Amino acid sequence: MEKNIRYSYMSHWKDIPYREIPNFRDFYYEDKTNYAYYQSWDQIFKYHAGCGYEGMEVAPWDLFAIRTLFPDLREFRAFAEERGVEISGMFHGMNGGRFKENIPRNVEQTKAAVENVVLLGGKHLNVCPGENYADGGLDEEGILNTIECLNEMGRVCEDNGVKLGVHNEFFCIMNKPNHKRIIEATDPRYVHYCLDTAQVSIIGEDLCKFYDDYHERIVTFHLKDTADPKLPDEIRYAPFPEIQDDGHRWFWELGFGVLDFEGLFTLMKKHGFKGWATVETDGTPDLLASMAYTGYYVRNVLGKIYC
Amino acid sequence: MKTAFSLETVNTRYQEPNRNRVESKYYWEELFQLVGAGGFHAVELPYDPGFMGARCCFPFSKVVMDVKFGGVEGFKKVLADAKIDKIAGIFASPRAAGSVEQYVEGFKRSVKGMLGLAGELGCDYVTVSASPEYCTMGALLDKKAELLDALAAALGELADEAGDIKLCVRNEFWGILRGAGMHDFMAKVDKRVGYCVDLAHIKIAGEDPAEFIRKAGDRVGVVILTDTCFEDKDEVWKGPAPAFPRTGATQVFKDLGQGSVDLCAVFAALKEVGFDGWATVDNRQTRQVSRGILRARYALNAVEG
Amino acid sequence: MKIAFSLDTVNRSYQEPNLNRTALKFYWDELFKLVGAGGFDAIEMPFSAMPKVRSWDPFSKAQLEARYGGAEPFAKQLKEAGISKVAGLFFTPSVGGPFGSASVASADGFVGGMKNTAEKLLAYAEELGCEYVIISASPEVSSMGGLLEKEEEVLDKLAAAYSELADKAGNIKICIRNEFWGILRGDKMHDFMAKVDERIGYCVDLAHVKIAGSDPVEFIRRAGSRIGCVSLTDTCFEDKAECWKQPNPLFPVTGATQIFRDLGQGGIDLKGVFAALKEAGFDGWATVSNRQSKQVSRGILRARYALNALEEV
Numbered sequence: 001m002e003k004n005i006r007y008s009y010m011s012h013w014k015d016i017p018y019r020e021i022p023n024f025r026d027f028y029y030e031d032k033t034n035y036a037y038y039q040s041w042d043q044i045f046k047y048h049a050g051c052g053y054e055g056m057e058v059a060p061w062d063l064f065a066i067r068t069l070f071p072d073l074r075e076f077r078a079f080a081e082e083r084g085v086e087i088s089g090m091f092h093g094m095n096g097g098r099f100k101e102n103i104p105r106n107v108e109q110t111k112a113a114v115e116n117v118v119l120l121g122g123k124h125l126n127v128c129p130g131e132n133y134a135d136g137g138l139d140e141e142g143i144l145n146t147i148e149c150l151n152e153m154g155r156v157c158e159d160n161g162v163k164l165g166v167h168n169e170f171f172c173i174m175n176k177p178n179h180k181r182i183i184e185a186t187d188p189r190y191v192h193y194c195l196d197t198a199q200v201s202i203i204g205e206d207l208c209k210f211y212d213d214y215h216e217r218i219v220t221f222h223l224k225d226t227a228d229p230k231l232p233d234e235i236r237y238a239p240f241p242e243i244q245d246d247g248h249r250w251f252w253e254l255g256f257g258v259l260d261f262e263g264l265f266t267l268m269k270k271h272g273f274k275g276w277a278t279v280e281t282d283g284t285p286d287l288l289a290s291m292a293y294t295g296y297y298v299r300n301v302l303g304k305i306y307c
Numbered sequence: 308m309k310t311a312f313s314l315e316t317v318n319t320r321y322q323e324p325n326r327n328r329v330e331s332k333y334y335w336e337e338l339f340q341l342v343g344a345g346g347f348h349a350v351e352l353p354y355d356p357g358f359m360g361a362r363c364c365f366p367f368s369k370v371v372m373d374v375k376f377g378g379v380e381g382f383k384k385v386l387a388d389a390k391i392d393k394i395a396g397i398f399a400s401p402r403a404a405g406s407v408e409q410y411v412e413g414f415k416r417s418v419k420g421m422l423g424l425a426g427e428l429g430c431d432y433v434t435v436s437a438s439p440e441y442c443t444m445g446a447l448l449d450k451k452a453e454l455l456d457a458l459a460a461a462l463g464e465l466a467d468e469a470g471d472i473k474l475c476v477r478n479e480f481w482g483i484l485r486g487a488g489m490h491d492f493m494a495k496v497d498k499r500v501g502y503c504v505d506l507a508h509i510k511i512a513g514e515d516p517a518e519f520i521r522k523a524g525d526r527v528g529v530v531i532l533t534d535t536c537f538e539d540k541d542e543v544w545k546g547p548a549p550a551f552p553r554t555g556a557t558q559v560f561k562d563l564g565q566g567s568v569d570l571c572a573v574f575a576a577l578k579e580v581g582f583d584g585w586a587t588v589d590n591r592q593t594r595q596v597s598r599g600i601l602r603a604r605y606a607l608n609a610v611e612g
Numbered sequence: 613m614k615i616a617f618s619l620d621t622v623n624r625s626y627q628e629p630n631l632n633r634t635a636l637k638f639y640w641d642e643l644f645k646l647v648g649a650g651g652f653d654a655i656e657m658p659f660s661a662m663p664k665v666r667s668w669d670p671f672s673k674a675q676l677e678a679r680y681g682g683a684e685p686f687a688k689q690l691k692e693a694g695i696s697k698v699a700g701l702f703f704t705p706s707v708g709g710p711f712g713s714a715s716v717a718s719a720d721g722f723v724g725g726m727k728n729t730a731e732k733l734l735a736y737a738e739e740l741g742c743e744y745v746i747i748s749a750s751p752e753v754s755s756m757g758g759l760l761e762k763e764e765e766v767l768d769k770l771a772a773a774y775s776e777l778a779d780k781a782g783n784i785k786i787c788i789r790n791e792f793w794g795i796l797r798g799d800k801m802h803d804f805m806a807k808v809d810e811r812i813g814y815c816v817d818l819a820h821v822k823i824a825g826s827d828p829v830e831f832i833r834r835a836g837s838r839i840g841c842v843s844l845t846d847t848c849f850e851d852k853a854e855c856w857k858q859p860n861p862l863f864p865v866t867g868a869t870q871i872f873r874d875l876g877q878g879g880i881d882l883k884g885v886f887a888a889l890k891e892a893g894f895d896g897w898a899t900v901s902n903r904q905s906k907q908v909s910r911g912i913l914r915a916r917y918a919l920n921a922l923e924e925v
Contacts (some may be wrong), residue, residue, distance in 0.1 A: 013322045014320060014321055014322050014326065015320045015321045016321070016322055017321055017548060017550075017551035018551055018553070018556050019553070021556040023555045023557075024556070026555070026556075026557075027555075027556040027557065030557065030558050031594045032633050032638070033594055033629075033630045034324055034629050034630055035323055035324070036556075038322045038323055038324065039321075039322070039551075039556065065320075068547045068548050069547070069553075239374060240362055240374060243330045243331055243362055243363055243364065244331060245331060245332035245333060245375065246331065246332070246333050247328065247331040247334070283327055284327065285324060285325040285326070285327050286324055286325070286629075287322075337914075340913075340914075340917045341913040341917065343917065343920075344650075344913040344914070344916040344920060345649075345650075345916075346651075389917075390920070595907070595909060596910075597913050598646060598909035600913060601645075601646040601649040601650055601909050601912060601913065602645075602649070604649040604650075605645045605646070605648065605649035605693075605694075608648075608649065608694065
């Protein structure tokens with residue numbers, strides 16, 4: 001039976017310093033800890049595949065270290081595919097798109113990013129409107145410029161066979177007072193939406209209703225859980241709230257938080273979602289354990305509803 | 308000689324289990340206590356003004372100190388509460404860029420920023436790498452002589468601005484002044500500028516650290532107590548990511564005392580040249596920060612004993 | 613007062629990343645150096661009557677001989693790591709032995725088994741030059757089965773057995789530890805100690821006392837001159853659901869938590885404890901026990917930090 005959902009896993013591996021470690025046993029013996037198990041892309045991709053993930057989504061800040069090992073990104077793609085993993089897409093930041101003068105620069109940056117996504121064989125460019133809310137909210141002009149900027153960026157993506165997905169962050173400038181308007185006012189031919197289940201819930205939206213309302217625009221997901229839905233504005237709009245001083249985690253593995261994923265998957269079935277869904281576990285101390293755990297959850301819990 | 312401990316020991320870049328903790332403030336607050344409990348009452352900081360802004364709590368820039376610690380004074384108070392009464396020094400490595408002029412300008416701009424922060428922090432030294440990794444330097448390598456002359460001149464100018472802060476140059480094993488190549492360069496540089504003698508880098512580049520110290524003599528500005536077992540038989544230093552040899556995965560930099568650097572000989576040489584500055588333990592690439600602190604304390608106790 | 617560091621900080625039973633290392637020689641060789649580098653020049657060790665044959669821990673005589681060449685080479689190795697003393701050993705008796713059954717246990721069987729192991733403990737302690745041994749008053753109550761109905765008989769027999777052991781202990785101080793899950797938890801210990809030979813001392817284990825609902829400072833005052841040794845443990849755990857009665861009370865089924873925290877990380881008033889110990893004229897061993905530590909090296913430094921802070925006070 002053909003599957004509707006292909007699961008990808010967000011790369012939060014930070015820099016990986018080796019392609020492969022042919023001398024793995026010797027390397028392990030140097031310190032005899034699990035450190036050695038997390039140092040090569042060969043291992044990382046096999047972990048993805050072993051946990052049932054067909055894809056990996058990368059982030060632009062990964063590329064410098066990746067290029068140190070794979071100067072041609074097509075080589076990185078081939079290396080991943082040999083191990084059963086495709087690159088599903090890449091994250092991206094819109095920088096200052098609320099100001100008219102920054103739109104051309106964002107378009108140029110999008111061209112460069114899309115070129116990388118194409119080299120990697122990806123299908124998605126998930127775009128976070130960059131600045132923190134604490135940097136100043138969006139005024140009317142800022143909203144209109146953001147819409148224009150996203151449309152221009154989306155056109156570049158579409159021309160190259162890549163889907164631009166707007167991605168909310170609970171602390172960023174595109175937020176509760178304006179994000180629905182921006183989604184609705186952007187051109188649906190070019191601008192799509194990547195539903196980050198935790199971010200949208202922390203902002204204060206009801207996850208299932210949001211998906212039901214905007215399912216036609218939603219082309220992909222960042223699936224993650226949270227124990228802090230509807231977080232008060234004063235926390236979200238404070239400077240730099242993403243990394244908490246005391247180590248409090250906003251994001252949890254699916255099932256470790258309080259979100260209604262069974263409800264969401266029932267709606268995904270109703271609307272016939274097809275495509276990549278990226279499972280994300282920002283903040284985990286152990287990406288491999290989180291990957292194995294969520295792999296179980298999407299197959300054995302959510303997969304019974306829709307797969 | 309005074310002993311400090313470098314916070315470069317914290318891995319802020321590469322994957323490892325539990326890496327996420329280093330992003331939060333609580334990790335650093337406790338780290339300072341652990342460093343102090345290990346008997347180190349001075350620290351060295353990497354200088355990284357741009358990295359991740361203040362989203363993470365790496366206290367390597369003014370912006371993070373301002374946002375997360377209430378400014379330099381707030382940061383120093385957190386350290387003092389953990390029994391760390393001194394930020395001995397800061398260090399950074401320049402990146403390769405464009406022409407010789409562009410590179411040297413960037414170098415000067417970066418060092419000026421370091422000197423400004425070092426002044427506010429009350430540091431005694433600032434260390435700057437002579438160059439980034441060899442393999443990233445591209446066309447600059449064809450103009451090495453010109454580049455070194457310009458760097459020497461720039462260091463002289465920067466020494467004018469350094470005041471009481473000792474400006475030191477580090478010669479990594481992957482850089483253009485690796486090993487004994489440093490001595491000719493230093494002969495051309497303003498005498499106020501000191502050597503940063505990084506033991507492991509010197510050894511990997513094929514030199515004997517104790518002999519290197521004797522040659523540097525009274526120009527030793529700071530010593531970085533690093534350790535290694537790595538022998539660069541395949542000239543890894545010329546390739547990309549030389550700290551992670553692609554010819555065979557290995558931990559190039561070991562915790563102090565775990566490698567083959569002869570610390571007793573190093574300390575004897577330092578005594579011989581009358582060095583009375585900072586010797587900073589740098590457990591870069593450590594696999595466990597706390598164990599590394601204790602390992603370094605054990606190694607220093609053994610040498611002192 | 614003299615300070616030691618307990619090797620029960622090493623997890624040898626429960627899953628955690630890198631657990632495999634603790635079975636190997638290199639781990640222990642380095643651990644001693646790390647403990648010494650942390651400023652601790654004496655250690656305490658758990659005692660295993662049954663050696664863990666697939667491990668390099670030095671917790672049994674058989675292991676010590678097989679792995680370290682005996683007490684003398686072991687002492688030399690410790691010395692090189694900056695550790696000059698094995699201050700003490702401890703063990704917890706079980707009901708009916710490791711392969712026994714609580715349902716058929718008798719008071720005589722339990723106490724006899726305890727005595728038998730304690731004699732081996734004393735012999736091992738003497739060989740290592742220890743100054744104290746700790747014996748737990750009982751295992752977990754949930755494992756005691758029918759013995760709980762004979763508590764009075766068990767305690768009388770235990771008291772008598774301790775006296776006999778004291779005769780054999782020589783210069784080694786025998787101390788009784790009252791775990792929060794045992795039959796002498798909290799203040800129940802005092803009545804028992806009143807009946808026991810004066811040569812037997814309290815092992816005041818701060819976290820155990822606190823979890824059982826007693827105030828460690830007050831407990832120390834009541835124990836007074838009979839304190840034989842102190843285990844410097846810390847905790848934030850409040851046993852609201854009476855987990856002490858459940859099997860495996862170290863891992864509360866009512867909510868997973870780390871019961872024993874590294875020293876300084878819990879809610880024990882260390883300043884008050886040290887003042888009370890001074891008041892009681894205690895000059896024996898106070899041993900840091902970071903049991904359940906999540907990182908041994910960090911725990912050594914945390915304990916050193918906590919002790920340094922006290923010294924300043």
